[in-house]
Amino acid sequence: MKKTFAFLEDKGISYEFIDYKKQAPSVELLKRFLTKTSLENLINRQGTTFKKLEEAQKKAVLQESTALPILMAQPSMIKRPLIEYADGSITLGFVSDQIAVKLK
Numbered sequence: 001m002k003k004t005f006a007f008l009e010d011k012g013i014s015y016e017f018i019d020y021k022k023q024a025p026s027v028e029l030l031k032r033f034l035t036k037t038s039l040e041n042l043i044n045r046q047g048t049t050f051k052k053l054e055e056a057q058k059k060a061v062l063q064e065s066t067a068l069p070i071l072m073a074q075p076s077m078i079k080r081p082l083i084e085y086a087d088g089s090i091t092l093g094f095v096s097d098q099i100a101v102k103l104k
Helices: 002-010 027-034 055-060 064-073 096-103
Strands: 082-084 090-092
Touching: 002 096, 027 064, 055 064, 090 096
Parallel strands: none
Antiparallel strands: 082 090
């Protein structure tokens, strides 16, 4: 996240940061993200939160109907940064080239 903040600030781009750990994402917000990316892309499978899940929960995260409540309860599993742009599109993860293109 620090790289993303620094990148945006260096470019003079204002942004709104939503800390999902303090303010859990709503089911509506997660569904909106899922209209723009797949559940597989949205979930950070490399993080410790995902790795600590029981096998049944790891399987449940693969289906939208069972994944959303888990993501709301464990928002650390959402890939970060998730940037939503003015045109409604999103990028996941810090890839400076992708972000720069979206900001043009």
